[in-house]
Amino acid sequence: MSHDVLETYRDCPFCLKLLYEPVSTLCGHTFCLLCLERFILTSNCVLQCPMCREDFTYLRSTSNNLKTNSILHNLFRQEYEKEYEIRRNEIENERKNIIKKRLIIGNTDHLLSYEYDYTRHEWTLFIKLENDHQNEIGQFIKQITINLHPTFTPSQIILNKPPFQLTRIGRGVFTISLSIEFHSKWNKSDLVTSWLLSFSNTDNRKMIEIEFQKSADDATNNSLL
Numbered sequence: 206m207s208h209d210v211l212e213t214y215r216d217c218p219f220c221l222k223l224l225y226e227p228v229s230t231l232c233g234h235t236f237c238l239l240c241l242e243r244f245i246l247t248s249n250c251v252l253q254c255p256m257c258r259e260d261f262t263y264l265r266s267t268s269n270n271l272k273t274n275s276i277l278h279n280l281f282r283q284e285y286e287k288e289y290e291i292r293r294n295e296i297e298n299e300r301k302n303i304i305k306k307r308l309i310i311g312n313t314d315h316l317l318s319y320e321y322d323y324t325r326h327e328w329t330l331f332i333k334l335e336n337d338h339q340n341e342i343g344q345f346i347k348q349i350t351i352n353l354h355p356t357f358t359p360s361q362i363i364l365n366k367p368p369f370q371l372t373r374i375g376r377g378v379f380t381i382s383l384s385i386e387f388h389s390k391w392n393k394s395d396l397v398t399s400w401l402l403s404f405s406n407t408d409n410r411k412m413i414e415i416e417f418q419k420s421a422d423d424a425t426n427n428s429l430l
């Protein structure tokens with residue numbers, strides 16, 4: 206590959222810097238591994254290639270094992286030796302400051318009465334972090350706005366401290382919409398998601414991976430987390 210050709214492909218469409226640990230997607234576009242991982246984690250809606258709009262949904266299931274294109278990786282490392290080394294340092298520093306958390310949303314259910322066609326369930330919606338023994342969730346989430354079926358009064362509830370859970374008595378299942386607001390220091394937009402209430406005895410939950418980027422202050426003060 207000539208230097209000119211390499212030059213046209215060398216920058217990542219996300220960070221506009223020299224591709225580091227380049228990953229090529231099925232549509233043929235190439236991104237830094239870290240940039241692509243972030244893109245997958247932070248996009249709430251339809252996942253599409255930012256270059257050609259090709260469907261990226263398949264990447265959600267593979268986000269933990271995206272493969273670096275080793276040919277490009279080695280080419281760039283040779284061709285742009287100094288710059289590649291700078292990128293390596295940058296990325297390693299960024300990785301050190303990333304906190305990955307798994308948010309678990311689900312509900313428990315308890316059948317209160319069953320008479321003729323009239324059943325009553327007491328259900329509890331919960332939003333928690335995986336392996337969170339010390340209510341660490343409060344350091345990340347500021348408040349959660351919950352919209353229930355309009356037949357509930359009130360139908361909108363705001364939870365502003367952990368434990369983030371809500372218990373109600375009701376007859377049927379419906380989709381609860383949730384808007385999760387993070388503390389401003391994390392610089393994250395609200396996570397809008399939903400949960401379809403479930404009245405079966407199986408484990409009713411879903412998991413969302415979230416990345417938080419420590420600020421420069423926190424990075425030097427690890428006692429906080």
Ligand SMILES: [Zn+2]
Pocket residue numbers: 217218219220221222224225236237240
């Ligand atoms: Zn990049």
Ligand SMILES: [Zn+2]
Pocket residue numbers: 230232233234254255256257258259
């Ligand atoms: Zn593409």
